[in-house]
Amino acid sequence: MTVLVGFVPTPEGEAAFAAGLAEAQRRGEDLLVLNTPRGGAPVSADVAPPELVAELTGRAHHAGITLEVRQAPHSGDLADTVVRTAEESGASVIVIGLRRRSPVGKLLMGSAAQRILLDADRPVLAVKPQADGD
Amino acid sequence: MDLAPVIDGFGVVLEPTNLLYCLIGVVIGMLIGVLPGLGPAATIAILLPITLGLEPVTAIIMLAGIFYGAQYGGTITSVLLRLPGEASSVVTVFDGHALARQGKAGTALGIAAIGSFVGGTVSIIVLSVVAPVVASFALDFGPPEYTALALLGILLVSTVSSGDRLKAVIAACVGLLLATVGRDGFTGAERFTFGSLELADGLDFVPIAMGLFGLGEILYNLEERHRKVQAPATVANVWPSRADLRQSSGAIGRGSVIGFVLGILPGGGAVLASLAAYAVEKRRAKHPERFGQGAVEGVAAPESANNAAATSSFIPLLTLGIPANATMAVIFGALLIQGVSPGPQLVTQEPELFWGVINSMYVGNILLLVMSLPLVGLFVRILRVRATVLAPITVLITLVGAYTVNNSVFDILLVILFGALGYLMKKLGFDPGPLVLAFVLGSLLEDSLRRSLLIFDGDATGFFTRPISGVLLVVFLLVALLPPVRAALRRRRATPAENEPAATTTTTTTTTTKESV
Numbered sequence: 165m166t167v168l169v170g171f172v173p174t175p176e177g178e179a180a181f182a183a184g185l186a187e188a189q190r191r192g193e194d195l196l197v198l199n200t201p202r203g204g205a206p207v208s209a210d211v212a213p214p215e216l217v218a219e220l221t222g223r224a225h226h227a228g229i230t231l232e233v234r235q236a237p238h239s240g241d242l243a244d245t246v247v248r249t250a251e252e253s254g255a256s257v258i259v260i261g262l263r264r265r266s267p268v269g270k271l272l273m274g275s276a277a278q279r280i281l282l283d284a285d286r287p288v289l290a291v292k293p294q295a296d297g298d
Numbered sequence: 299m300d301l302a303p304v305i306d307g308f309g310v311v312l313e314p315t316n317l318l319y320c321l322i323g324v325v326i327g328m329l330i331g332v333l334p335g336l337g338p339a340a341t342i343a344i345l346l347p348i349t350l351g352l353e354p355v356t357a358i359i360m361l362a363g364i365f366y367g368a369q370y371g372g373t374i375t376s377v378l379l380r381l382p383g384e385a386s387s388v389v390t391v392f393d394g395h396a397l398a399r400q401g402k403a404g405t406a407l408g409i410a411a412i413g414s415f416v417g418g419t420v421s422i423i424v425l426s427v428v429a430p431v432v433a434s435f436a437l438d439f440g441p442p443e444y445t446a447l448a449l450l451g452i453l454l455v456s457t458v459s460s461g462d463r464l465k466a467v468i469a470a471c472v473g474l475l476l477a478t479v480g481r482d483g484f485t486g487a488e489r490f491t492f493g494s495l496e497l498a499d500g501l502d503f504v505p506i507a508m509g510l511f512g513l514g515e516i517l518y519n520l521e522e523r524h525r526k527v528q529a530p531a532t533v534a535n536v537w538p539s540r541a542d543l544r545q546s547s548g549a550i551g552r553g554s555v556i557g558f559v560l561g562i563l564p565g566g567g568a569v570l571a572s573l574a575a576y577a578v579e580k581r582r583a584k585h586p587e588r589f590g591q592g593a594v595e596g597v598a599a600p601e602s603a604n605n606a607a608a609t610s611s612f613i614p615l616l617t618l619g620i621p622a623n624a625t626m627a628v629i630f631g632a633l634l635i636q637g638v639s640p641g642p643q644l645v646t647q648e649p650e651l652f653w654g655v656i657n658s659m660y661v662g663n664i665l666l667l668v669m670s671l672p673l674v675g676l677f678v679r680i681l682r683v684r685a686t687v688l689a690p691i692t693v694l695i696t697l698v699g700a701y702t703v704n705n706s707v708f709d710i711l712l713v714i715l716f717g718a719l720g721y722l723m724k725k726l727g728f729d730p731g732p733l734v735l736a737f738v739l740g741s742l743l744e745d746s747l748r749r750s751l752l753i754f755d756g757d758a759t760g761f762f763t764r765p766i767s768g769v770l771l772v773v774f775l776l777v778a779l780l781p782p783v784r785a786a787l788r789r790r791r792a793t794p795a796e797n798e799p800a801a802t803t804t805t806t807t808t809t810t811t812k813e814s815v
Binding site: 173203205207211214216235237 | 334375379381526527528529530531678681682683684685686
């Protein structure tokens with residue numbers, strides 16, 4: 165069993181990783197970090213640069229947790245990819261970060277977090293970045 | 299040398315419209331240089347219809363800006379992302395990206411920009427001196443000389459270009475065949491028109507170039523979907539240190555010279571120049587093992603060379619009317635659309651165009667140097683645009699543009715047809731470049747061949763008795779026969795078993811070359 169973290173290089177992603185790491189320690193499970201950009205462009209701001217991946221690996225190693233980072237790009241819906249990865253890896257819990265989005269913004273853009281909460285057939289832990297972070 | 303037209307040329311460049319279009323050209327060039335996939339030939343082909351409404355000088359200034367601007371832009375992605383934006387920046391990847399990994403991306407980019415500037419500027423200066431001389435020499439050319447020159451041009455483009463030589467020759471033959479479509483200029487007989495009125499005037503260059511280069515490349519790029527997505531790279535300091543500059547100054551000088559020479563040769567161009575310059579630097583170096591580990595010379599030499607080559611490849615076009623590579627073929631097409639036929643008379647008959655275009659390159663290079671150092675981050679941002687957004691827009695612009703040239707739907711169909719052909723060619727490893735070049739040179743070749751045969755009363759030996767065409771034809775035969783002869787010699791030395799396939803390929807190459815003659 166693993167703990168699946170949906171990660172992006174933002175305060176929200178950082179909060180999700182921290183919570184996921186703590187959760188993995190508590191459950192004594194492996195940690196799977198899914199950092200998947202939308203495919204099609206050569207560069208995306210959603211990808212964690214190699215230095216950040218190294219830092220995350222270091223932190224997980226320090227906590228005594230086995231960490232796997234997946235960075236393959238996805239096509240289509242992000243929520244589907246997260247839920248499918250959770251099923252494939254047999255994750256016991258999905259950890260995601262929530263960002264602030266206004267009702268109108270949500271109406272227009274939709275919400276990947278909401279889709280994950282609704283679609284996932286396993287526990288989802290949704291965390292917010294620390295208030296002083298923004 | 300009469301300097302007045304040169305000075306007048308600067309007057310032309312400094313007109314606000316021309317300055318603006320020079321800026322537009324280099325910015326577009328830089329952007330498409332950054333984007334992997336879409337090359338300068340494709341972009342210029344796609345933008346051909348836009349130039350219709352412009353003055354000839356302005357149009358060519360802009361298109362030239364795209365060409366040499368792309369050489370600057372291609373470096374950026376090579377260094378930062380290990381993703382060459384242009385074919386001519388492929389070798390920059392080795393040392394450029396190694397430097398970037400050591401945290402010296404800025405140094406690599408700075409050196410590349412300075413090298414490009416020096417290479418480009420040196421090349422323009424030599425171009426200004428050499429081009430009028432070549433042109434005045436070429437004024438004596440008659441139809442037989444042009445026949446020989448066109449033959450040599452087509453052969454060199456098919457043999458020197460990278461990739462499979464047999465496939466390049468096949469592509470060139472198809473191009474020659476396409477050039478014969480339409481009404482015969484001498485007898486008025488219709489050839490390969492199948493009774494169609496649209497084909498009676500022959501195939502237009504614009505839809506062919508737009509299809510093969512533009513649409514074909516877009517389609518081909520859409521296919522490469524599962525590429526790794528990378529995090530945006532940051533560039534700190536782009537000003538290279540004095541030690542780096544001193545270390546790379548020799549490489550920049552040698553790269554400029556190599557680039558200039560290879561750029562003039564048909565089929566050579568920026569790609570070959572950058573490869574050769576890198577190889578020379580590596581061979582000359584005291585510690586060749588440093589190359590690939592982040593040697594500044596490994597960035598400086600190819601980048602100077604590709605810009606020098608991009609500039610010097612204008613010489614054959616502007617002085618002889620023979621395009622040296624695919625991009626020049628498209629610019630040749632642009633000149634034809636404008637009603638200017640490039641050739642030796644260009645310097646004397648259209649001095650404003652000739653010197654305006656050449657002198658605009660000084661301005662363009664300065665603009666590029668100024669832009670490329672501080673604005674690298676801005677240009678890299680365009681890489682975040684997904685192909686699913688970019689490709690449909692480009693296709694739309696291409697098709698609308700194709701329609702506007704003649705207001706004809708038939709042209710759109712041609713673009714789509716040649717787009718599909720270009721896509722298949724790329725997929726099967728055929729370079730569309732020789733096809734387009736042979737198509738452009740095909741009508742010149744046919745015209746001058748038949749005109750000379752009329753002069754000679756049908757006696758083909760006349761080609762060999764005239765000194766210039768004789769020499770050109772001997773060079774032609776040498777280029778055509780050297781590779782098979784060399785292969786035959788190698789075959790003698792090696793065991794017969796492993797050379798069986800190579801032998802068949804070379805023999806077919808010779809036969810096809812002879813057929814194309």
